[in-house]
Amino acid sequence: MGAPSVESKLAQFGETQRRDAWWVELLPVVILLGGFGLYATLRAFEGRFYEWGPYLSPFYSPLIDQGHRWWKFSPALLILAGPLGFRTTCYYYRKAYYRAFFLDPAACAVGESRPHRYKGETAFPLILQNLHRYFLYVALIFLVILWYDAICGFWFDGHFGVGLGSLVLLVNIVLLSFYTLSCHSLRHLVGGKVDCFSCVAFGGPRHTAWRGLSLLNERHMLFAWLSLFSVGLSDLYIRMVAAGAISDLRFL
Ligand code: FES
Numbered sequence: 001m002g003a004p005s006v007e008s009k010l011a012q013f014g015e016t017q018r019r020d021a022w023w024v025e026l027l028p029v030v031i032l033l034g035g036f037g038l039y040a041t042l043r044a045f046e047g048r049f050y051e052w053g054p055y056l057s058p059f060y061s062p063l064i065d066q067g068h069r070w071w072k073f074s075p076a077l078l079i080l081a082g083p084l085g086f087r088t089t090c091y092y093y094r095k096a097y098y099r100a101f102f103l104d105p106a107a108c109a110v111g112e113s114r115p116h117r118y119k120g121e122t123a124f125p126l127i128l129q130n131l132h133r134y135f136l137y138v139a140l141i142f143l144v145i146l147w148y149d150a151i152c153g154f155w156f157d158g159h160f161g162v163g164l165g166s167l168v169l170l171v172n173i174v175l176l177s178f179y180t181l182s183c184h185s186l187r188h189l190v191g192g193k194v195d196c197f198s199c200v201a202f203g204g205p206r207h208t209a210w211r212g213l214s215l216l217n218e219r220h221m222l223f224a225w226l227s228l229f230s231v232g233l234s235d236l237y238i239r240m241v242a243a244g245a246i247s248d249l250r251f252l
Contacts, residue, residue: 016109016110026106043235044059049239057238060076082142136180164237164249175230187213190213
């Protein structure tokens, strides 16, 4: 009798010898990522209640053509591709949504839905995920803009002040910074491809930076989630204040 063919050894979809409840970890991703996607889409199309006093929602920053001179739709739609592209192509989110939404694969050591046709990210459209490093450059620009917004959030009518919104925007940009700086592509750019730091220009500073980024990189998943919550909650807070549903709490 001959050896079993490679194909006969491939598991059927969902087939596994795992005894743990491997599917449980998919649920929070579906609920939280799906919920955020829905909320962000609704807010991006809403086109109002995105600023109040010195606060500007991160969904609408940088604010382009607010007066609708040449763009008649929501200004958020003009900038959406940057942050959306960065998150969508993120190495961590890719793993999370491939599993949770496409079940492809559903989990480690669990049978896939199309094992015979699997091409990974080598063919269209998933080959576009390789654009992540370019979205990183865009994200770094957004980071600078959002830091500017967060600092402006402490400036009320020409005077320094602190409101709850100021703190919300500050926490948000700190978490977004951790998320962006912990990016795998950035770590690779700074030192991941270097075999010998003492042999390259600026090897010392690069090694120091690479070690710092590596520390952040170990917590990339945590920062991915925390920054997702902080962006959504920052927008929600500003929306509620701008719509008059609540008043901004002023500390100073
Ligand atoms: Fe997640 Fe770059 S890998 S942001």
